[in-house]
Amino acid sequence: MAASDAQKAERAQKMLLAGATPDVAAALTGWLGRLAHERRLSPKTREAYARDMTSFLLLLGDHLGAKPDLPALAALTPRDVRAVIAARRAEGIEARTQMRFLAAARSFGRHMEREGLGKVGALAAVRAPRIPRTLPRPLSPADARAVADPDTRAGEAREPWVLARDAAVLALLYGSGLRISEALGLMRRDMPEPGRGDQILVHGKGGKTRMVPVLRAVLEMVAAYARACPFELEPQKHLFRGVKGGPLSPRIVQLAMERMRGSLGLPDSATPHALRHSFATHLLGRGGDLRSIQELLGHASLSTTQIYAAVDSQTLMAAWKAAHPRAR
Structure with missing residues (x-):
């Protein structure tokens, strides 16, 4: 064990x-x-x-x-x-x-x-060593949706409830911007049924908690997993379970993502954490403000969230170079 x-x-x-x-x-x-x-x-x-x-x-x-x-x-x-x-x-x-x-x-x-x-x-x-600043590498909206789509892995020789579980976890990472530890730390009582709430209380780094909205589509995916799960999901126990009934390991989610990288032709940077980056970048690209994104992500400092502004600017420049007739 x-x-x-x-x-x-x-x-x-x-x-x-x-x-x-x-x-x-x-x-x-x-x-x-x-x-x-x-x-x-x-x-x-x-x-x-x-x-x-x-x-x-x-x-x-x-x-x-x-x-x-x-x-x-x-x-x-x-x-x-x-x-x-x-x-x-x-x-x-x-x-x-x-x-x-x-x-x-x-x-x-x-x-x-x-x-x-x-x-x-x-x-x-003594001065600390300098760390080269690297920008997060988010997935495209289409790739992020495909990763969180239960049908993407429909042909795998895995039990249906396992595929439903993995899809629900990945959907939470992208739909609500959770860290993988935050998603796997959720108890059954933390997740409302579809139509009975649209927010969850997340326990983040340093023991800090925050309220995070959850899309109805994500709630329905979690509910589908809960119905298919062969183990009793007691309110005070972990929501996401491994095949032996214990709390789901982050490594299992990482392996599921690795399999989808191969089938979808995604780069090695497409990790579960990249879905959190994608959540923030896509929100910013659709007009979300940095302060709100900071609170949704649970960042202690706005400077941590500001890196996504650089990512979004980089994406805009790439689109301009690809589309503008005089950019080539």
Whole structure:
């Protein structure tokens, strides 16, 4: 049986604490508790932070010649931190992962300072690696509709309720702009029957909730899946189930998308998350304003949503170049 995110986070935490000096291990325990209870980070994010701190302390120990204790961490210089980042880069780690790696160390450094355990000023003095800005790659409206159409996979040798389930999940991602974790985190009671409501309460990143509208066509697809599902869908249990009755794994949805990429001739960028990008880009292209799209997506900052304005402008320019007689 595959380990849950919480179990993976617990294993990563044990590995981190096992490799630290006693005083650092005690500080790390407090830091991880704060990430869970005050910042309310998901188990998956906490697992990533724990793994990053494990790598940071191992590389720092190699650089210093001994496991760092709290006084050693407080005495770090910018040169020490740059040496650790350089060692991490030599492992072939991409810039985005390096930035998270440094963010984890800085977060722990702030925890040390807050608890009066020392100030690791060197971490703030080092510039984070630059991440090349890449624009989301949405699907065309026709391709997005085809992906969320139950008839697209009608010829597959899969049970009808499984095909109905996958279509309902993908329709939610495109129709309401949900993250895959948000869609699969829905309980049966969260989803209204067609004609009895058109909004759902979504639990997003950081424990934040938001109300999201759902198209009637999507509600009908979810209802069709629920009728065909061979398992009892109790109100307080997960809406989307795997073939053994447990909560549906994101990997199953990703595999369904991979199969459709082949049959529809879509690029590798056509992932379940690309449906969320498509939702935002298509709304913006039809006159939606950025503030409303920000709230629908659950972005904490408008700057995160503004990237879709660049995508839409790019799409308009491509259409102009393809259609205007003087553009060639």
